[in-house]
Amino acid sequence: MSTEDVEVRRSTRRRRTVSARREGGRVVVLIPASMSRAEERKWVERMLTKLKAGESRRRPSDDDLLRRAADLSERYLGGHARPRSIRWVSNQRSRWGSCTPADGSIRISDRLQGMPSYVVDYVILHELAHLLVAGHNRDFWTLLRSYPKLERARGFLDGVALARGLDIADDADEGDDDASVADATA
Template structure:
């Protein structure tokens, strides 16, 4: 991020704290009025680094997604699902994610970017499970049942879809998670 994208606001009421936020396409750094220019430069750099780290967490790169998918497969699927690629796409308007088992590719809707990590993990895990089981039958849901935030993530996505008026494709063969655990 260039220095033109940063606005520093000094406050006489602020004594020790420094904070930063995004506002109208720029970064606003709030600092105490008593801070020297040298301290300001140090704190602006530190706050930009913090914002970038947060962006990486909320909007991981394709390489980060592949590492995340590998970790999720190891933890919840015994390492059996190994995608060859996983990437963000902008053309999915009726799905959160999709996969092609034949070539091991997974695609995630860019609308997931910025959602909580456990939600993105659920969608990745869902698509990983499809690399092993094609439909949404008992075997499929059995694979996912060990994910501790399964129902919470599904509820979050349902709420987002409802609030934003997104028509997410419903699967006709979906069993409830409770039925799958029976």
């Protein structure tokens, strides 16, 4: 990140703490007013590194998604679901994710970027399960039951959908072939 993307704000009220956050297209680093220019440079660099690390955890790359999918498949599906590709897409407005079992591809809506990792993991796991079971029948949901945060993640996505005034799936539909939170309009 170049220095013109960074704004340093000094505060007389701040004694020891340093923090950083994004505001629009720039990074704002808040430091104590008493800090020297050399300390400022050191802390700006440190905070940019820390901010970038946090963002990459919340917004993994496509390669990170593939590694994450392999790990989730191994942990919860016995390694049986092996996608050929998994990537973020920006054209999914009515789904959290989608899968094409014929070619082993998974697409994850970029609207999930920044959501808690257990929610992203659930959607990835949901799509991985579709590599093994096409519909949303009892066999499909049985595969997902091993994920310990299944209900929490589904509830989170229901809340997001509700807040946006969109349709949400009903838990009673778990035996149906048509219902799922990962495919809910949101």
